[in-house]
Amino acid sequence: ADHTGWSKVYERAQKGGPDALKAVGYEGDPAMNPVCKAILGAVAGGKKGADIRAQFESSPYGWPRDAVDGGLQVLLVAGQIRAQDERGRPLDPKELERKAIGKAMFKVESATVTTTQRIQVRKLFQKLGIVAKQGEESASVPPFLQQLLELAEGAGGDAPKPAMPDTASVDEIRRMSGNEQLLTLYNRREELLVAIDCWSDLAERIDKRWPSWCLLERLMRHAQELKDAEVILAQVKTIAQQRQLLEEPDPIAPLIANLTQLLRNELN
Known part of the structure; x- marks a missing residue:
């Protein structure tokens, strides 16, 4: 814990670096690092950052804060512990600011991910x-x-x-x-x-067919008063009620053709 590299450990781990402990010459399992192992044992069922700091900064440990914060951050990144804010919301290791460590609640992860x-x-x-x-x-x-x-x-x-x-x-x-x-x-x-x-x-099929449906709706508005359009309008209503936009064969294209022809006939 007295190694001068713990400040670098914290900095690297805060950025999400999985090998942050290299800064203190350690390359093994984070949970087995002496500092991290002690912190892991202290966290147990849950403990606030301020309490963890107080425990390890005082006798008999007397660790520098860099070691405590660095160990916590390494364990967070390694997935050995998790952090929550005062409302119980999970905190992302990279978003946990150092000034917030004291208020954060740390808990040991019950499961590990291989x-x-x-x-x-x-x-x-x-x-x-x-x-x-x-x-x-x-x-x-x-x-x-x-x-x-x-x-x-x-x-x-x-x-x-x-x-x-x-x-x-x-x-x-x-x-x-x-x-x-x-x-x-x-x-x-x-x-x-x-x-x-x-x-x-x-989503792709909806995007392709949606413009046709929009066109059909526009044609419907123009054909509302046409006597010969009643059957077509009823079919359009059925498509909507039964959510048949993506039916095969395409039920919309022939209705567009029929309504277009009706409207042309009306104009002529």
Whole structure:
């Protein structure tokens, strides 16, 4: 703990560096580093940063604050502990400012994420174009889930579009934090990959057919008073009520053609 490199350990870990302990000449498992191991034991079921600092800065430890803060930050990045603000909201390791450490609540993670599992989670992120650095997967979870929800919104909506996909499972993952969140993403990765493909396909098909629906609606407004348009208007209403925008064969194109012809006949 007396090593002069602990300030650098903190700086590197605060940026998300998984190898921050190299600054004090340590390259093993962070949880087995003597300083980190002692802090991990002290955190146990949960302890405020101020209490952790007080414990290790006083006798018999007498550690410098750089060592305490550096150890905490390393353990956060390694996924061994998690931090919460005063309202119980999870804190991203890279967003935890040093001045906020004292007020933050630290808890030991009940589960650990293996290197193989982290690789699979990063591959999942890549499906939506999100590149996560090794050891920094948790920081990429919020943007990944946000993109997933936006994708779901584009895959459905108000009639005649199909109903928006159920995103309850995504919301459930959003409420998690730390390793629990990463493990859930790992365990549900196949399901999420299928959802991404399905929702992307739906969104693409909706985008292609939506202009035709908008044109059909405009033609309908012009044809409201035409006697011969009643049957067509009823069909349009059915498409909307039964959310048939994406039906095959396309039910919209022939109705556009029929309404266009009716309106032309009326003008002539």
